[in-house]
Amino acid sequence: MNEGMIDGMKLNRVISMFAILIASVVLISGCGNKSSKEISKEKKQEITYASTSDAAGLSPIDTNDSISSNVTMQVYxxxxxxxxxxxxxxxxxxxxxxxxxxxxxxxxxxxxxxxxxxxxxxxxxxxxxxxxxxxxxxxxxxxxxxxxxxxxxxxxxxxxxxxxxxxxxxxxxxxxxxxxxxxxxxADKEDDINKDPVGTGPFVFEEWEEGDHITLRRNEDYWRDSADLETVTFKIVPEMSTAISMLETGEVQFIDNLPSDLLPRIESLNDVKVQKSEGTRVSFLGFNMEEEPFTDLKFRQAVAYGIDQEAYVNQLNGLGIMNESLIGPKVFGYKEGAEDVAYPFDKEKAKQIIEENGYKGKKITLLAANRDNYKKMAEIVQSQLTDIGLDVKIETMEWATFLDTARKGNFEMTFLGWANSTADGSELLYPNLHSDTIDASNYTRYSNPEFDKLVEESRNNVDQDERLEKLNEANIMAIKDAPWIVMEHGTVSAAYSKSVDGLLISPNGQWSLYNVSRK
Known part of the structure; x- marks a missing residue:
């Protein structure tokens, strides 16, 4: 090999190294000029939500459950x-x-x-x-x-x-x-939108493998700016403890409706945020208002005085609010101070009313659905009512049987809840306590013509200030009449990866993924 050949090889090597150096400078400069949003967009924008059960369907017309609406809210x-x-x-x-x-x-x-x-x-x-x-x-x-x-x-x-x-x-x-x-x-005429939904929303339906997952993808032609998330997966994870483990390992990035007994475990997880705020849901103890002794206001007052709701709320690890107003603080129709007309916990007063009215030793059955929150309420209330002189036992039923039994009025006292998705007091009081809805959603079978009139006036009026006054009057009347004893007003909750940005849970428990991104 001669000297000229060696010099040529050296020169070629130098030229190659210089070219690599120039390309590196250009690449680094290019990255430096990109905005943080553009860099974020280059990351995989996807989220997996752990759902405790599968959707009933994907048509807003044909469904009425929170699991289904979590999906339909993103599509429609x-x-x-x-x-x-x-x-x-x-x-x-x-x-x-x-x-x-x-x-x-x-x-x-x-x-x-x-x-x-x-x-x-x-x-x-x-x-x-x-x-x-x-x-x-x-x-x-x-x-x-x-x-x-x-x-x-x-x-x-x-x-x-x-x-x-x-x-x-x-x-x-x-x-x-x-x-x-x-x-x-x-789409509704030509196909089954319960299986293949078609809306105007920020996400488009991609697939549904029943019992396993539902997948949505970003609507690239959305009428507003397109969502940041490219893919949304609803993963069916029946056991909440499993969902929490998957959140910890990063297999899912989002869970909601956190169980109070598992909250300490969730809050201890690294790289996980917990969101809690006041919600619109109300949970209550209801009397069968067509049966003795529950038709007697004195008896209902004794029960109200005998129940210490704080003993229940204190077990919820911050996932419940103590307020004895039927209409909660996050629902239209609530006026501060309404709860002041309720019957506060006073065990001695409760005992006195029970004894004076001949109810000591009265046998009572508490009907409870076979769900953790209702069973916990029943156990606490059983103990407290026993303390004031009643003979109380608990009967539990699985959910579907419970609903059918309660709707028919085949109970004495029971525990119920209402999500208040519209956050409007008329849509709480009318379906639950108006006499028109007995045998439908008025499980306590409450009938009060004066109350009915106030609720009707709250519905049949487009003046929102007047509606507020009528709802407040109706609320106070029902608190005093005590067909319900409010146990708690719910707190909406979620836990999600710290990489998730822009997630906000509404007081009615609903959420949109339109403004959510991964960072």
């Missing part, structure tokens, strides 16, 4: 939406609304929006959805949301008019409910 949208921080109702698919008279709601829709199947969102789609929700043949579980609506008329392509039989104050709350979400008429 409503005309109005509740702000998760303030619970203020704001337009979403609607642009605005007007009440030319108290029985008319004229709703202007946003233009240029398409369903995931490419068909247009318009007034015809809204009318179709609401007609289906009201259709007796379809038997939608939440048809009651639009029960007061007498007619639905398309005024032009983007204006729909709802006429009610009477003024309907909770209309906007009803139209923000997940079961009033707008579906694609074409």
């Amino acid at each position: 949208e409503t005309l109005f939406i509740q702000d998760p921080e303030t619970m203020e109702i704001k337009p979403l698919l609607a642009e605005s609304y007007d009440n030319p008279d108290e029985n008319t709601w004229t709703i202007k829709l946003r233009e240029g929006i398409k369903f995931h199947d490419g068909t247009p969102f318009n007034a015809e789609a809204v009318k179709y959805t609401f007609d289906q929700l009201k259709d007796p043949d379809r038997a939608a579980p939440r048809a009651s949301l639009l029960e007061p609506v007498d007619s639905i008329e398309v005024k032009d392509e983007y204006i729909v008019e709802l006429k009610t039989k009477k003024p309907y104050g909770p209309m906007l709350a009803a139209l923000s409910h997940t079961n009033a979400a707008i579906v694609s008429p074409t």
